[in-house]
Amino acid sequence: MKSIKIKSTINFQKLFSMWILAFVLVLSIQAQRPAAPRVPRIVSPEISADNKVTFRLFSKEATSVILTGDWMAAGVSQPLVKNDTGLWTTTTAPLKPEFYNYYFTVNGVRAIDPSNPKILRDGSRYSSALFIPGTESDEYAIKDVPHGTVAKVWYNSTSLKLYRRMYVYTPAGYEDTSNKYPVLYLLHGGGGDEDQWTTLARATYIMDNLIAGGKAKPMIVVMTNGNANQTSAVTDWPDVTDKNISGSGGGMTEEFPNSIVKDVIPYVEKHYRVLANKENRAIAGLSMGALQTQITSVNNPGMFDYTGVFSIGIQTEFGDLTTRLTKAYDENLDKIKKSGYKVFFVGVGKDDFVYEGVQLLRKKLDEHSFKYIYRETSGGHTWANWRIYLSEFAPMLFK
Amino acid sequence: MKSIKIKSTINFQKLFSMWILAFVLVLSIQAQRPAAPRVPRIVSPEISADNKVTFRLFSKEATSVILTGDWMAAGVSQPLVKNDTGLWTTTTAPLKPEFYNYYFTVNGVRAIDPSNPKILRDGSRYSSALFIPGTESDEYAIKDVPHGTVAKVWYNSTSLKLYRRMYVYTPAGYEDTSNKYPVLYLLHGGGGDEDQWTTLARATYIMDNLIAGGKAKPMIVVMTNGNANQTSAVTDWPDVTDKNISGSGGGMTEEFPNSIVKDVIPYVEKHYRVLANKENRAIAGLSMGALQTQITSVNNPGMFDYTGVFSIGIQTEFGDLTTRLTKAYDENLDKIKKSGYKVFFVGVGKDDFVYEGVQLLRKKLDEHSFKYIYRETSGGHTWANWRIYLSEFAPMLFK
Numbered sequence: 001m002k003s004i005k006i007k008s009t010i011n012f013q014k015l016f017s018m019w020i021l022a023f024v025l026v027l028s029i030q031a032q033r034p035a036a037p038r039v040p041r042i043v044s045p046e047i048s049a050d051n052k053v054t055f056r057l058f059s060k061e062a063t064s065v066i067l068t069g070d071w072m073a074a075g076v077s078q079p080l081v082k083n084d085t086g087l088w089t090t091t092t093a094p095l096k097p098e099f100y101n102y103y104f105t106v107n108g109v110r111a112i113d114p115s116n117p118k119i120l121r122d123g124s125r126y127s128s129a130l131f132i133p134g135t136e137s138d139e140y141a142i143k144d145v146p147h148g149t150v151a152k153v154w155y156n157s158t159s160l161k162l163y164r165r166m167y168v169y170t171p172a173g174y175e176d177t178s179n180k181y182p183v184l185y186l187l188h189g190g191g192g193d194e195d196q197w198t199t200l201a202r203a204t205y206i207m208d209n210l211i212a213g214g215k216a217k218p219m220i221v222v223m224t225n226g227n228a229n230q231t232s233a234v235t236d237w238p239d240v241t242d243k244n245i246s247g248s249g250g251g252m253t254e255e256f257p258n259s260i261v262k263d264v265i266p267y268v269e270k271h272y273r274v275l276a277n278k279e280n281r282a283i284a285g286l287s288m289g290a291l292q293t294q295i296t297s298v299n300n301p302g303m304f305d306y307t308g309v310f311s312i313g314i315q316t317e318f319g320d321l322t323t324r325l326t327k328a329y330d331e332n333l334d335k336i337k338k339s340g341y342k343v344f345f346v347g348v349g350k351d352d353f354v355y356e357g358v359q360l361l362r363k364k365l366d367e368h369s370f371k372y373i374y375r376e377t378s379g380g381h382t383w384a385n386w387r388i389y390l391s392e393f394a395p396m397l398f399k
Numbered sequence: 400m401k402s403i404k405i406k407s408t409i410n411f412q413k414l415f416s417m418w419i420l421a422f423v424l425v426l427s428i429q430a431q432r433p434a435a436p437r438v439p440r441i442v443s444p445e446i447s448a449d450n451k452v453t454f455r456l457f458s459k460e461a462t463s464v465i466l467t468g469d470w471m472a473a474g475v476s477q478p479l480v481k482n483d484t485g486l487w488t489t490t491t492a493p494l495k496p497e498f499y500n501y502y503f504t505v506n507g508v509r510a511i512d513p514s515n516p517k518i519l520r521d522g523s524r525y526s527s528a529l530f531i532p533g534t535e536s537d538e539y540a541i542k543d544v545p546h547g548t549v550a551k552v553w554y555n556s557t558s559l560k561l562y563r564r565m566y567v568y569t570p571a572g573y574e575d576t577s578n579k580y581p582v583l584y585l586l587h588g589g590g591g592d593e594d595q596w597t598t599l600a601r602a603t604y605i606m607d608n609l610i611a612g613g614k615a616k617p618m619i620v621v622m623t624n625g626n627a628n629q630t631s632a633v634t635d636w637p638d639v640t641d642k643n644i645s646g647s648g649g650g651m652t653e654e655f656p657n658s659i660v661k662d663v664i665p666y667v668e669k670h671y672r673v674l675a676n677k678e679n680r681a682i683a684g685l686s687m688g689a690l691q692t693q694i695t696s697v698n699n700p701g702m703f704d705y706t707g708v709f710s711i712g713i714q715t716e717f718g719d720l721t722t723r724l725t726k727a728y729d730e731n732l733d734k735i736k737k738s739g740y741k742v743f744f745v746g747v748g749k750d751d752f753v754y755e756g757v758q759l760l761r762k763k764l765d766e767h768s769f770k771y772i773y774r775e776t777s778g779g780h781t782w783a784n785w786r787i788y789l790s791e792f793a794p795m796l797f798k
Binding site for chain 2: 057058059060061062063064065086104106107108109110111112114117118119121123124125126131133141142143144146147148149150151152153154163165172175176234235236237238239271
């Protein structure tokens with residue numbers, strides 16, 4: 001690399017030109033702190049015309065800086081190289097258009113890219129976000145199209161005895177009509193929370209794009225917290241009491257499906273303009289959320305015309321839970337057929353560690369001559385796949 | 400420090416007990432990556448009974464780890480000390496109950512605390528959050544009280560020719576009544592955006608607490624983006640086009656007040672159940688937002704019964720803008736008195752660099768015998784002060 005670039009693609013300095021005095025004063029205060037070294041303006045990440053990506057980090061003191069990105073194969077990482085000014089850089093091979101995440105490891109410590117204000121949280125871990133525009137990622141881009149409203153809503157779960165949070169997406173135009181809308185309930189994976197679909201999967205921007213492009217019907221999307229013992233994402237856990245956030249885990253996975261039916265759906269159908277019938281009700285989830293989706297959908301024949309099972313199946317390793325799920329399939333698949341349904345979607349990556357369980361699910365559905373759509377993608381248990389499944393499942397809904 | 404603690408106050412592992420197989424597989428994949436070293440479970444920050452706080456970070460490779468927190472005086476920071484296992488620790492003196500932020504500098508690189516999932520963004524910079532419970536911070540705590548809904552809403556600004564985002568807080572109970580509510584418009588500071596009041600100031604949790612405690616009336620709070628050339632916070636800038644996010648800065652500070660009156664208030668009064676009159680309309684802001692608050696309020700006599708000016712005044716350093724603002728005061732203060740108003744609140748810290756400008760504002764108000772409430776706190780241009788001003792201003796509203 002030649003030298004440190006001065007111009008940033010995100011030019012915060014310019015935004016502050018009104019505030020020069022304040023800024024100078026603040027900087028002068030910070031400059032006195034040894035812990036806040038004056039860092040030259042760095043551009044990172046920088047995407048070249050051929051989709052090579054250059055990452056940069058400034059530190060004279062660091063002796064090891066390593067890049068890890070979710071485009072890399074397991075076991076692979078990429079060191080940055082330091083020049084004599086203290087600027088560390090590395091450039092990737094051309095990357096496929098996609099919404100990636102990455103982080104640096106600076107002398108053994110995981111760190112977000114300090115030059116990149118776009119970050120992502122997965123459970124308790126943060127990464128930096130990298131969006132490479134192109135055909136393959138076009139449906140996941142934040143674009144200049146009408147955006148729905150994303151509301152953080154608290155509701156009482158009488159079945160879980162908790163005051164809990166969920167996200168409710170209402171499509172662009174919801175506030176300007178008196179129309180009623182269909183609803184998709186969208187469940188996150190293990191270790192995640194109600195925030196996960198909106199950030200790592202960009203679900204609301206995917207919906208904006210699909211709806212703006214006429215590919216999906218306008219719909220409400222409800223993103224719940226599937227950890228039955230949590231009030232909310234960890235970012236909003238109470239400071240003062242932790243009585244409600246014990247994290248007992250385990251069997252709670254099966255308690256959440258009950259609360260979807262008992263608490264979540266009634267709340268949504270009472271507080272939003274909803275078409276409250278099975279023809280206009282869909283449920284989908286990824287990984288743990290796909291297990292909860294199966295439990296909810298299969299145990300409630302006549303409730304959902306649309307079910308999306310992303311990246312989990314009938315996993316023998318889940319013991320009694322699997323026995324109960326299998327029994328529910330055997331008892332209820334004929335009832336669901338009889339009550340009528342439209343789409344049962346099963347998606348999995350070829351390299352996913354749940355692949356065999358998904359094949360057992362297919363076998364079970366076939367045993368009962370239960371029609372479903374099967375989508376096998378490349379790759380494994382990844383956000384890239386979950387974005388694909390949502391992008392393909394949502395257009396099938398409510399038609 | 401004795402040794403690495405195994406038990407975390409935030410026990411994610413337990414949450415995943417259902418997911419052991421998946422987890423083991425994921426860890427085995429991650430373990431193959433040299434860039435993702437296996438890190439022992441660390442508790443950081445840990446608050447002792449006497450409010451000393453211990454920070455911990457694990458790295459065998461790091462040679463310098465420094466803590467910087469906003470409770471420290473300018474120029475002060477605190478090194479962490481490494482033991483022979485690679486665990487770095489430091490413990491503070493007892494800290495006053497408050498909502499703090501801090502970061503580590505690891506071999507010259509600013510980093511969030513990897514053991515703390517609660518983080519804060521200020522413009523393009525991230526810090527870790529530290530809440531110390533106690534009397535002084537009680538109003539800022541996330542508590543088990545009814546929470547309002549926080550919605551991210553997009554609206555067309557015809558005056559700015561931009562499709563833009565704002566946050567709308569509707570108080571707990573809004574969805575369960577047909578009542579109309581008063582509205583507080585709350586403006587952020589320079590370098591911030593529509594996210595700032597909710598995160599760094601915890602405005603929505605402050606409102607939840609004040610309303611639950613009967614100290615403030617239930618009200619809608621609208622938190623706008625005051626950078627007139629931005630669509631939204633940087634986290635949600637478009638990926639595909641940047642035509643709307645040029646960051647031209649400068650005189651745009653004065654264009655936003657016009658759009659509050661032309662676009663924001665009409666949007667809110669059309670789409671929410673609002674008491675749409677001056678008796679039920681308040682505006683307040685901090686720093687740049689306090690300048691925009693003055694411009695909006697003083698140029699629109701009869702529009703707001705309540706005005707809150709937090710940490711800015713008539714700053715001579717702003718040249719023509721200040722000339723125009725001074726002229727507006729001279730022309731309109733008598734009109735505002737004539738139209739009637741309830742509260743004009745001015746708050747500033749004793750050590751704030753805008754202190755003199757605030758005294759000029761007071762002088763101007765006194766010249767016109769214009770009644771106002773003056774609140775002088777200790778400290779400077781800080782979030783601690785803005786949380787105090789909001790906590791004191793909100794209870795004065797709509798009574």
